[in-house]
Every structure is written in structure tokens, then in C-alpha cells.
Amino acid sequence: MNEPLWLKANGTLQLLNYIVDKLDAADSQGKSLVRAIKLDGKSFPALYKSGLEEEREQLWGFLQQMVLWGWFYVKLDRPQSGQALYECNPRLSILNESEVRRVTGRPVRIRSSAELWREAVFVHLNSDESIKETVSRLKVEIPGRSAEEIVHQLALLPSIANEPLLLREVSARLFWGQSKVLDGRQQLVATVLQQDECPFPEMPVQLQVHLPQDGFSGVLFIENQATFEQATRDSTKRYHDLALVYSSGFKGSAKRLRSPSGSSVYFAAHGAIEEKQTAKFIGWLRAEVKLHSWFWGDLDYAGMRILAALRDVFDGLAAWQPGYEPMLDRLRKKEGHAPDEAGKAGQGVIEETGCHYADTQLLPSLKVCGTFVDQEVV
Known part of the structure; x- marks a missing residue:
């Protein structure tokens, strides 16, 4: 479609960039943005800080057009007599992130290996939150393997905790025959097993x-x-x-x-x-x-x-x-x-x-x- 000029206007871009900021902040924590964004003077200053009724109505109309395009969903409280719709506590939910990012020129942020590791730990490790928090700071990287694959194997540690194995034997068994993955990572092993010390020695x-x-x-x-x-x-x-x-x-x-x-x-x-x-x-x-x-x-x-x-x-x-x-x-x-x-x-x-x-x-x-x-x- 031919995009209207108002889509690149400062007032509109302020709102769209605020939305992308929220998306990126949630992504950096390994989360999705699930809460609706409240529209107010902080998120949409061009509308809520304008002293002209005509300008406020125009900006609200621009937002309504983006809703019709399927970019957003806006939920309102029941309007009181004489209230404009933008005065009814509007909350915005994002339906089409890719279009918002395209217009603002801000593609999805490339996530660091540390962020990917943290997300994999919190999704795939069946442990208390405090254990996950510690493990999320003890990143393991193996060329050709994703963070999800590595954490999935790490989660198997409790199944062999009582076997009389050396640390490199444990590593080889868990990580596709690679015996040195756990070298120097006794704290990680002990944390996953919720023990004070790693039960697997490096040597006899x-x-x-x-x-x-x-x-x-x-x-x-x-x-x-x-x-x-x-x-x-x-x-x-x-x-x-x-x-x-x-x-x-x-x-x-x-x-x-x-x-x-x-x-x-x-x-x-x-x-x-x-x-x-x-x-x-x-x-x-x-x-x-x-x-x-x-x-x-x-x-x-x-x-x-x-x-x-x-x-x-x-x-x-x-x-x-x-x-x-x-x-x-x-x-x-x-x-x-x-x-x-x-x-x-x-x-x-x-x-x-x-x-x-x-x-x-x-x-x-x-x-x-x-x-x-x-x-x-x-």
C-alpha cells in the first residue's frame, strides 16, 4: 500500500518507537511483551500533551487507522458522557510487530549468546528459580549446538548423579562424546544437582x-x-x-x-x-x-x-x-x-x-x- 505521510510524522513515530523500546526491553530479559501498553503522556506525548483538540482528534484517528490495518488492538473503558475515546484509559496490544519495526527502521534485535543461554535455562531446566538464576550466569557454549540443546543435556545430570564417574566421563556421556565441556565447571554441576560440591572428581x-x-x-x-x-x-x-x-x-x-x-x-x-x-x-x-x-x-x-x-x-x-x-x-x-x-x-x-x-x-x-x-x- 501507499503509506500516508503521517506515518512518518514525529508524533506517530514517537509512539511507534516507544512501543519498539518496550519490545526490545522485554526481549533483552528473555521475555515476551504480554502486558498492554497504557496510552498516556509518556507513551503518546504528541496526543496527550497537545493543547489543540483538533490535533488530538487527528492523532487518535491515525492510531485508529493502524488498528484497522491490524497492527494493534486498543481496549477502552466505558466512555462517560462527553468523553473522547482517547480519554477512556486506552490500552494498546501489539498484533503486528514486524510492521511496527519496519516503519521505525528498527528490526528485531540480535540477541546475545548470554541472553539465549538465559532463556534456554529458564525454559528447559526443571529447577527452582534461584537455581535457574545461578545457572543462567554460568553459560556453556559448544560449536554447532544451540543453547536449548545444551541445557536439555545438562538437565540430565541428576539421572547420573549417583554413578561413580569422573568429570570428563560425565561430560562425554552428556555432551555428544565431548569430554572436556565440564572442565572447570564444577560449580555449574554442583548447582544443577543442588549440592555443595561437584560429586564428580577430575581425577581418581x-x-x-x-x-x-x-x-x-x-x-x-x-x-x-x-x-x-x-x-x-x-x-x-x-x-x-x-x-x-x-x-x-x-x-x-x-x-x-x-x-x-x-x-x-x-x-x-x-x-x-x-x-x-x-x-x-x-x-x-x-x-x-x-x-x-x-x-x-x-x-x-x-x-x-x-x-x-x-x-x-x-x-x-x-x-x-x-x-x-x-x-x-x-x-x-x-x-x-x-x-x-x-x-x-x-x-x-x-x-x-x-x-x-x-x-x-x-x-x-x-x-x-x-x-x-x-x-x-x-
């Missing part, structure tokens, strides 16, 4: 083990390396009859500890290294030999989570009372530290571990006192 878990010279009948996991080193050289017989084990990141890697391909064992040279003793430990680790086992770490919620994670793998594992009792005594004497004093303010409360001693003594005391005690004080 390395276990440092000290075996007593006189043999052992139980196994003690120790959270902190300094305490482990001190314990391996202790001369008080406090750790008599115990194989001592240390590994960084017990909680995140607990499921892999018993898998032959998931953990590597290194025996301390200043402990027993005879084949009979080392074979006994390996037999216990691979669930071929039954031994009692315990965990001892910081008296805080992170330590209790490690305890709970290890209990999922080692039947009957419990909190080690000889280690925790003096720490518990300090806690009750108000000799602990506030979480924010040691960078632990982000530790969430854990309700139970499954260990009777921890659930009836340690956790209740942590909640009442509101402070923590580090393992190294003992």
Missing part, C-alpha cells in the same frame, strides 16, 4: 593411608591433613589399632572411594607397608573385608556433611567419639568460633547424618551454640 581420588606397625582392626578417616600428619606420628597410643586415612574433598568424592578406578591408595613409608597389611586395607576398601570405620573432622556443618556422605558408602561408619568429645567440651564452654570468623558463614545446617552420636550430641550442640570448633585444636 588419592587416599593417603598410614597403617600401624602392630596391625589394625578399624579405619579412621581424618578430615584435615595437618591432623592426619600429626596422628601418623603420635606416640600416645591414641590411634592404636587404627588405619588412618586422609583425602582432600571426602564429601564430593565419597562415592568413588570404593571403586578400583575411582581411587588411588598411597601408603605412608613410616607406617606398615607389608603386603599382608596393605592387602587387608585394600580388601576393606573394596568391601571384601569387614572392619569398623569412623570419621573425625571439624565440628561444623561441613564436617557433618562429610560424615553423612561417607556413611552412604561405608556401612556403619560413625563419628569418632575420642576425637569429637574434647571438641564438644570446648563448644559447650563457649570456646568455639563464629562461622564468619573462619570463612564458614555459608555453611548450611544439616538436620541429620544417620550417626546416632552425631545426631543426638554433635548436631544439637552446634545448633544451640551457633559456633564451630576446628579439628586442629585437639
